[in-house]
Amino acid sequence: MMTGKKRLSAFVFALIAIFLTVGSAQAELKIDITQGKVEPLPIAVTNFIGSNAAESAYGANIASVVAADLERSGLFRPIDRRAFIQHETAIGALPRFGDWRVISAQALVQGRTEMAEDGRLRVEFRLWDVFAEQQMIGLAYFTIPDNWRRVAHIIADAIYKRMTGEEGYFDTRIVYIAESGSAKRRVKRLAIMDQDGAKHRFLTDGTSLVLTPRFSPTLQEITYMSFYRNVPRVYIFNIDTGRQELLGDFPGMTFAPRFSPDGNGVIMSMAKDGNSEIYSMDLRTRVVKRLTRHPSIDTSPSFAPDSSRVTFNSDRGGSQQIYVMDSDGKNVKRISYGKGRYATPVWSPRGDLIAFTKMLNGTFYIGVMKPDGTGERLLAKGYLVESPTWAPNGRVLMFFRETPVGNKGEVKTRIFSIDLTGYNEREIKTPVDASDPAWSPIIP
Amino acid sequence: MKVAFLVSSLLHIAIVVIAYFGLPFFKSDELLVEPPIIVELVTVDEETNLPETPPAPKPEEQAKEEPKPEPKPEPKPAPPPPPPPPAPEQAETPEPAPEAPPEPEPKEEIAAIPPPEPKPKKEVKKKPEPKPEPQAKPKPKPKAPDRLAQLKPKKKPKPPDFLASMSSVLKDLQKRDPKPAPKKEPEKKEKSKEEAFENEIAKALASSSKPMDTSRPLTLSEIDAVRQQIARCWNVPAGAKDAENLVIDIRVHMNPDGTVRKADHLSSVRMLGDGFYRTAAESAMRAVLNPRCQPFKLPLDKYDRWKTMTLSFNPREMFGQ
Numbered sequence: 001m002m003t004g005k006k007r008l009s010a011f012v013f014a015l016i017a018i019f020l021t022v023g024s025a026q027a028e029l030k031i032d033i034t035q036g037k038v039e040p041l042p043i044a045v046t047n048f049i050g051s052n053a054a055e056s057a058y059g060a061n062i063a064s065v066v067a068a069d070l071e072r073s074g075l076f077r078p079i080d081r082r083a084f085i086q087h088e089t090a091i092g093a094l095p096r097f098g099d100w101r102v103i104s105a106q107a108l109v110q111g112r113t114e115m116a117e118d119g120r121l122r123v124e125f126r127l128w129d130v131f132a133e134q135q136m137i138g139l140a141y142f143t144i145p146d147n148w149r150r151v152a153h154i155i156a157d158a159i160y161k162r163m164t165g166e167e168g169y170f171d172t173r174i175v176y177i178a179e180s181g182s183a184k185r186r187v188k189r190l191a192i193m194d195q196d197g198a199k200h201r202f203l204t205d206g207t208s209l210v211l212t213p214r215f216s217p218t219l220q221e222i223t224y225m226s227f228y229r230n231v232p233r234v235y236i237f238n239i240d241t242g243r244q245e246l247l248g249d250f251p252g253m254t255f256a257p258r259f260s261p262d263g264n265g266v267i268m269s270m271a272k273d274g275n276s277e278i279y280s281m282d283l284r285t286r287v288v289k290r291l292t293r294h295p296s297i298d299t300s301p302s303f304a305p306d307s308s309r310v311t312f313n314s315d316r317g318g319s320q321q322i323y324v325m326d327s328d329g330k331n332v333k334r335i336s337y338g339k340g341r342y343a344t345p346v347w348s349p350r351g352d353l354i355a356f357t358k359m360l361n362g363t364f365y366i367g368v369m370k371p372d373g374t375g376e377r378l379l380a381k382g383y384l385v386e387s388p389t390w391a392p393n394g395r396v397l398m399f400f401r402e403t404p405v406g407n408k409g410e411v412k413t414r415i416f417s418i419d420l421t422g423y424n425e426r427e428i429k430t431p432v433d434a435s436d437p438a439w440s441p442i443i444p
Numbered sequence: 445m446k447v448a449f450l451v452s453s454l455l456h457i458a459i460v461v462i463a464y465f466g467l468p469f470f471k472s473d474e475l476l477v478e479p480p481i482i483v484e485l486v487t488v489d490e491e492t493n494l495p496e497t498p499p500a501p502k503p504e505e506q507a508k509e510e511p512k513p514e515p516k517p518e519p520k521p522a523p524p525p526p527p528p529p530p531a532p533e534q535a536e537t538p539e540p541a542p543e544a545p546p547e548p549e550p551k552e553e554i555a556a557i558p559p560p561e562p563k564p565k566k567e568v569k570k571k572p573e574p575k576p577e578p579q580a581k582p583k584p585k586p587k588a589p590d591r592l593a594q595l596k597p598k599k600k601p602k603p604p605d606f607l608a609s610m611s612s613v614l615k616d617l618q619k620r621d622p623k624p625a626p627k628k629e630p631e632k633k634e635k636s637k638e639e640a641f642e643n644e645i646a647k648a649l650a651s652s653s654k655p656m657d658t659s660r661p662l663t664l665s666e667i668d669a670v671r672q673q674i675a676r677c678w679n680v681p682a683g684a685k686d687a688e689n690l691v692i693d694i695r696v697h698m699n700p701d702g703t704v705r706k707a708d709h710l711s712s713v714r715m716l717g718d719g720f721y722r723t724a725a726e727s728a729m730r731a732v733l734n735p736r737c738q739p740f741k742l743p744l745d746k747y748d749r750w751k752t753m754t755l756s757f758n759p760r761e762m763f764g765q
Contacts, residue, residue, distance in 0.1 A: 029753035031667055034761040036678030036731070106679075106730055129726070131733035164681065165723035 038421065040077035041163065042104050043070060044084065044130075048111035048123065049091065058121060058148050059113040065152035066109065066159070069170040069196065072417075073160060073396075074424030079105055091126060100130045107136070109159060121145040125155050127162060137162045149198060150443070157442070169391040170195060173239075173440040174398065175213045175222050176415060178202060179433040183409055190224060192239065195391075195439070197429045203237065212256055215440045217349070218263035222438070223247065225255065234268060236283075248286060256300050261307050267291075269299040269312075278312055280327075291329035302354075303327065304347045304371070311335075311345040311354050311371070322356055324371060335373030344387060347371070350394025353420075357386050357399075366399045368420065379422045384411075392441045395420050398428070400435040662742070662749055669741045678731035680759045681723050690724035692757040694732055700747050702739025707732045710754070728757040 045067040048059030070076035085099040091112045100108050111125035124140035139158055143151050150171060157168025178191040190210050193200035204210055204226075213224040220239040225232055234247040234257045247257070247266065255276065257268040267280045278291045278301045292298045296316035303310055304327075311324045317334055320341040325332040336342040340360030347354050348368075358365040358378065364385045367378040384402035391398070397420065402413045413435045415428040428434070681690070693710040707729060709715060715722040731737070732755060742750050 029662060029667075029750050030756060031671055031674075031753060032756045032758055033671055033674050033678060033728075033731070034758050035671075035675040036680035036757075036759060036762060037676070038680055038762075041679055101735055104736070106734070129730075131730050132726075161719070163723065163726075165719035165721075 038423070040071075040075055041106055042079055043076045043107040043109065043159075044079045044100055044103070044105035045070070045109040046084065046087070046111070047081070048113045048125065050113045052115075055113045055115055058123075058145065059111065062113065062123060062148055062152040062155070063109075063111065065149060065196075066156045069153060069156035070159065072196065072426060073170075074419050074426075075160075075164060076107075079103055091124060094133075095128055095130075097128075097130050097133045105130050107159075107163065111155070115145070116142065119145075121148060121151070123148070123151050123155070125158075127159050149194070153194070153196075166395055167393040167442065169393045169396060169439075169442070171443050172392060173443065174415070174428065174437050175203070175215060175440065176400075176430070176434045176437040177210060177213065178430065179413060179435060180206075183411070190222070190237070191430075191434070193430070200431060203239075203242075212436060213438045214258045215438050216259045216263045217261050217441050220440070220443070221259075221263075223257040223259060223266060225257065234266070247283075248281065248288070258302055260303050261305050267301045267303060267310060269301060278310070278329075291325070291327075292332075293329075300344050302345055302347045305349050305351045309371070311347055313343050313345060320359075322354065322369075322373075335369065335371065336376075337373060338376055346388055346390060348390050348394040349392055352394070355388035355390065355397055357388065366397065366418070368397075377422065379418050379420075380416065380425060387436050389437050389439045391417075391439050398437045398439055400437060402435070662746055666741075666743060666746075673737050673740055674731050674755065677734040677737035678757065679727055680762055681720075681727050690721055690759065692721075692725045692728040694725075694728055694755045694757070695752060696732055696755060697752050698740070698742070698747075698750055700744060702742055704732055704738060704740075724757070724759075728755070731757070 045063050047056070047063045050056035050059045067078040071078050083103045085102060086096050091110055095108055095110065097108075106129075108128040108130055109125060110128070111123065114122040114124070116122050120142045121144065122140060122142055124138070126138040127136045128134070129136050137158060139155070141151050141154065153171040156170040160166070160168035160170065172195045173192055174195055175190065175192045178189045179186055180189075181187040187206040188209050188211070189206040190203040190213055191200065192203055203222075208229070209227040211225040211227075213222050215222055222237045222239065224235055224237065226235050228235075232254060234254050236245045236247055237243070238245075255269045255271070257266050259266055260280070264284060265280055265282050267278065269276045269278050275295060276297050276299050277293065278298050279288050280291060281288045291301075291310065292312075292314075294314070294316050296314055298312055298314045298316070300313040301310050302312070307327055309324055310327050311322060313320060314323050315321070316323075320343055321334055322336040322342045322345045323332055323334050335354075336356070338358070340358050342356050342358050344357045345354050346356070352370065353368040354371055355366065355368050358367050363381055364383070365378045366380040366385050366388050367376055369376040379397065380399065380401075382401045383404060385399055386402075388397050388399045390396075396417055398415060398417045400413050400415050402411045404410070405412050413433045415430060415434045415437045416425055417428060418425040428437075695708050695710055696704050697706040699705045709725050709729065711725075715725050740750075
């Protein structure tokens with residue numbers, strides 16, 4: 001019995017001891033880090049290695065496009081190659097991480113280009129976490145050599161996605177209105193270019209006025225308004241085929257056409273008898289449906305990414321404000337209650353925000369707010385800033401800014417991109433004045 | 445009877461009135477005058493120190509100092525410097541408080557105690573020479589009994605028992621000061637009392653820390669230093685959807701030199717499914733592993749406390765609107 005009791009007590013003691021140690025372990029030091037910094041991540045992009053001069057040339061070009069894409073996003077800071085300690089990075093071997101840490105690189109991109117026997121170009125890359133000394137992603141692509149620029153954008157997208165958790169937007173295009181000529185005889189043409197300004201070309205010849213180009217969210221198609229023979233109509237333009245199609249011959253004026261998220265419909269405003277209302281149209285059946293019935297002006301509709309709701313612009317409350325309604329036209333609700341007037345609402349592809357143009361005291365602003373009207377933030381301002389358009393990942397906005405030049409009423413218009421955080425505003429270089437940009441979805 | 449009754453009732457009424465209203469009238473003014481107490485949120489642990497080397501040298505100094513008390517004239521200067529020295533003494537002898545009470549002149553002695561400590565170093569050089577007698581005494585000092593003997597003659601009758609129990613060093617100090625103080629000026633004594641009181645408190649506080657309690661928590665300032673170090677290297681994933689809700693916990697195992705030996709995500713399962721979360725977790729991990737922000741400035745003596753710790757990265761403050 002005695003031994004039994006002793007054992008029992010010993011067991012109890014052991015239990016208590018265990019609990020005590022567990023308790024002390026749980027009470028280990030915990031430090032909350034609540035402040036950080038928001039600055040570009042230093043990344044080293046090495047030249048992609050080739051086994052001959054041609055391959056190396058492609059490799060160098062691809063690496064520089066990748067680095068430029070990442071740099072333009074504002075989230076990365078490519079390190080000057082002259083600072084590299086380890087230059088030749090054979091893709092098969094583990095990088096010397098110490099050499100990269102010394103130059104503060106936190107991520108490392110290395111790659112290889114190779115011409116296959118069938119004439120295709122094979123591009124392989126790896127992304128390394130320098131501190132953790134682990135590969136984060138490694139992919140290889142086959143393409144025709146002329147397509148090297150797209151491959152570079154695709155690689156940049158892969159890196160962007162792996163590092164930020166968000167879809168990239170580098171393999172995209174911008175369509176915009178290219179403006180030239182004097183203020184009185186302004187020529188407006190439809191133009192398209194890669195998101196980095198490369199591969200620029202004009203889509204229309206400028207004989208008729210074009211306005212409000214909008215990309216289809218699923219296809220490489222654009223809707224826009226053209227005053228062909230001075231009759232404003234909505235057209236659809238297929239970029240790949242170059243085919244232009246009249247969407248419909250509507251009575252009165254049609255404005256601001258925009259695709260539905262599935263690409264099968266269009267939503268727009270149409271003016272009849274001096275009053276504009278919002279209509280939707282199924283592109284397959286060409287059935288038109290009226291969504292608003294109000295004696296005031298309703299315009300600039302934009303679908304939510306799930307198609308369940310529509311945001312639009314109306315002055316039914318006495319001044320131009322932003323409203324949200326169900327996609328069948330019910331439950332109309334005003335969401336903008338700040339000072340000034342609000343216009344051109346555009347629902348983010350991510351669904352969490354609505355971008356808008358705001359006018360207050362003679363100044364224009366580009367801003368975002370949540371779909372319930374809260375969290376309004378202004379990102380950019382100017383003499384005239386307008387026409388926000390979202391990158392397909394809902395992370396970056398593009399808009400155009402008009403600034404007066406001289407005293408004769410001349411203006412210059414340029415396209416700018418800005419990060420959702422309000423940082424990293426950049427001008428997109430265009431050969432002529434540019435307005436009304438529209439961002440394409442990721443190229444399929 | 446009537447008079448007695450009257451007096452009695454008046455007194456009762458007075459008591460009732462006082463009981464009801466209290467005696468606030470006089471006090472109210474004082475309360476108003478009292479300045480607000482400013483509380484600084486400084487952690488008490490600031491004092492923690494390693495076992496000092498000073499203790500050894502002190503006994504010698506004290507021995508030399510003893511002669512000084514006898515001269516009496518020089519005790520005054522001592523009081524000003526007291527603050528710094530207390531710490532070392534405390535480490536040596538935690539029992540100073542008890543000693544004071546038993547003696548008949550406790551207050552004076554106590555007051556005297558603080559000043560001697562600071563001065564010893566400075567005074568030692570100058571004072572020892574003047575009187576030959578004190579010098580003789582210091583030699584015997586190494587032994588507790590000798591000191592007691594010396595003390596007794598100087599001050600009068602005092603219990604040797606206390607002295608014996610206490611550390612010899614402290615006793616010596618106390619004895620010298622007490623004698624001079626009473627004779628010279630009472631005001632100084634008062635000041636010294638205050639100092640002594642502060643010193644005693646400091647000693648009491650320090651006494652607990654003497655053993656170098658490695659299990660003590662880090663102080664706020666120490667944690668803050670590390671927090672700021674890491675914050676400099678933390679590149680917050682801004683713009684991500686619901687970025688403000690991505691809280692990342694990382695457990696780090698530290699080397700004694702303040703560098704990170706190993707770091708693990710505490711919720712690695714979530715990393716697999718949630719791209720945004722993985723991004724946030726990786727950005728936090730980069731902050732922890734970035735050699736530019738290491739080693740963390742943490743006190744080596746508390747290594748047991750930060751050998752492993754959890755760093756919680758919470759960007760909410762940064763997105764506060």
